[in-house]
Amino acid sequence: MKLKYIFALFILVVIAQLFVPMQMIFGQEAVLNNGKAYKFRTQPVDPSDPYRGKYITLRYDINAAISIDSTWERKQDIYVYFEEDSLGFAKLTTVSKSPLVSTKDYVKTQVNWYNKYDRNVTFNLPFDRFYMEESKAKPAEDAFRIAQRDTLPNNTYALVYLKDGEAVLKDVLINEISIADYVEQK
Template identity: 55%
Template sequence: MKTIYIFLMFLVVVVAQIFVPAQLIFDQNKVLSKGVPYKFKTQPVDPSDPFKGKYIRLNFEANTAPSKDSTWSFGTPIYVGLGTDSLGFAKVDAISRELVEDSNFIKAKVDWYDLQDKIVHFSFPFDTFYMNETKAYDAELAYFEAQRDSLPNNTYAVVYVLHGKAVLDNVFINHVPIAEYVKKK
């Protein structure tokens, strides 16, 4: 009888270990297939972390919003409503402390509040783009070279948003995915 309980417990653990990652993959695929794509202007930086590996850290231009509420503090959750500008890039339409019933929002975290300019700065949850370790450094160099181009808005990330969830799809330089751009160089 004891072996049956042990076997059942083993089955529960196995099912949980399969179900949890499968659910995470399913959720991301749902956002990618049904979400709204937004192009975020970026400024990638290439850090290296012995635990995370090589990746491109992305700084977004659309990471601030005006607010007369000066009580924003570090780490506070913030709901960021998104729209697009005349060039098709993401812009912040609104911010809120409360959940907004709109599929075009992202939950972010407050970094700081600028009392002088009355602006709240925040971080999006999709600020890292993982790459093949051998290409991350080349991608950083390609980014800096692209920034010297006379073309405005030539580096951006495509992020899909659905009901508050966001998935970073790819990073582009001159409308070419960064991995392909690095291969061409």
């Protein structure tokens, strides 16, 4: 009798271990399939995580907004709303402490700092790591940095899908070429 309970508990643990990762995968796939793609201008750095591997840390031009509300607190939830500009890049439209009734796409993140003198609230976008194969991460960072110095405007960006407050970083592009393919071409 006790063996039946142990076996049933074992089966429940196995199902739970399969369910959680599958739910995460299906959630991201839903954003990629049904979300809206935005291009975010970036600036790279190349750190390493011993558990998850090599990645490019992406810093975005969009990292602050002017706000007359001076009650922002560090690590407070913030909702950042976007629309596309005339060149197809993401453009910040508004920030809010709570979700707005709006058709605009948004992401939920946290406040880094509020500067009372400039009336500026700063934040980091939640899609700031692009993971790559170990051998390609350093060459990718170098290629990205060189492309950033290029005189061509808007030649480096991250392609991010947004849907219902969720964001998935699909790719990083240099001159309209995926960074992984760009590194292989060099």
